[in-house]
Amino acid sequence: MTEAQAYDTDVFVDMIEAFRDLQATLCLVAPPPEATTELTATIEDVTNRLKEFEAPEGDRVARELGLRGIGHPVLVPYQATDMSDTGMLGSVTFSYAHMGSTNTVHGGVITMLFDDVLGMFVSRKGQPNSRTAFLKVNYRNTTPVNRELRMTASIDKIEGRKTFVTGTLSDGDIVCAEAEALFVQLLPGRP
Numbered sequence: 337m338t339e340a341q342a343y344d345t346d347v348f349v350d351m352i353e354a355f356r357d358l359q360a361t362l363c364l365v366a367p368p369p370e371a372t373t374e375l376t377a378t379i380e381d382v383t384n385r386l387k388e389f390e391a392p393e394g395d396r397v398a399r400e401l402g403l404r405g406i407g408h409p410v411l412v413p414y415q416a417t418d419m420s421d422t423g424m425l426g427s428v429t430f431s432y433a434h435m436g437s438t439n440t441v442h443g444g445v446i447t448m449l450f451d452d453v454l455g456m457f458v459s460r461k462g463q464p465n466s467r468t469a470f471l472k473v474n475y476r477n478t479t480p481v482n483r484e485l486r487m488t489a490s491i492d493k494i495e496g497r498k499t500f501v502t503g504t505l506s507d508g509d510i511v512c513a514e515a516e517a518l519f520v521q522l523l524p525g526r527p
């Protein structure tokens with residue numbers, strides 16, 4: 337993305353954040369049928385307006401901003417606060433949009449976060465152009481929404497095209513979940 341487009345990028349992130357707020361708010365409300373019908377039409381209007389700006393792959397802003405989940409409407413945004421060649425620290429706050437049961441995060445969302453965080457870390461410090469071959473998550477404790485949590489990632493071993501990584505998600509001293517994964521670098525020419 338060029339420098340001239342940087343301002344547009346910020347504006348796009350604002351739109352994604354407004355969309356995330358919509359998703360979280362949807363999980364908290366009980367509107368009557370008439371208001372629901374009216375709101376549905378409003379959302380459809382927004383979608384139809386956005387469709388006017390459909391773009392070919394490579395020009396799509398959500399993909400350009402994919403890193404750290406920030407520019408993607410479904411991924412969970414996180415901050416990588418410290419990164420060395422073998423380790424990473426970060427923070428993440430889940431919203432009501434990520435709830436499974438009351439005030440705790442859906443397990444699938446946690447797995448998605450690990451895939452994204454570990455994949456980004458492998459891409460930066462392991463081997464670029466790798467894909468997840470396996471990802472195992474242990475849910476040690478429930479994970480709260482609306483609370484800043486700590487993430488770690490580390491590269492444990494690189495063997496040929498294989499990068500083995502582990503990660504944790506913690507609420508203070510409480511480990512919420514742990515992950516171990518294998519990422520395999522694609523062979524040349526593989527899409």
Ligand SMILES: CCCCCCCCCC(=O)SCCNC(=O)CCNC(=O)[C@H](O)C(C)(C)COP(=O)(O)OP(=O)(O)OC[C@H]1O[C@@H](n2cnc3c(N)ncnc32)[C@H](O)[C@@H]1OP(=O)(O)O
Binds near residue numbers: 451518523
């Ligand atoms: C800047 C960008 C930031 C991006 C962040 C986002 C990250 C998101 C990452 C993803 O979500 S990727 C999408 C989910 N993953 C996939 O769709 C992968 C689907 N599977 C494949 O494409 C292929 O199976 C794969 C590329 C993983 C491996 O195929 P290859 O043909 O390249 O490898 P091959 O099967 O020859 O195996 C190579 C080595 O890996 C090992 N291996 C492969 N899959 C394995 C597996 N599942 N478990 C254990 N070992 C595995 C295999 O045994 C072998 O070990 P050795 O070299 O020691 O013989």
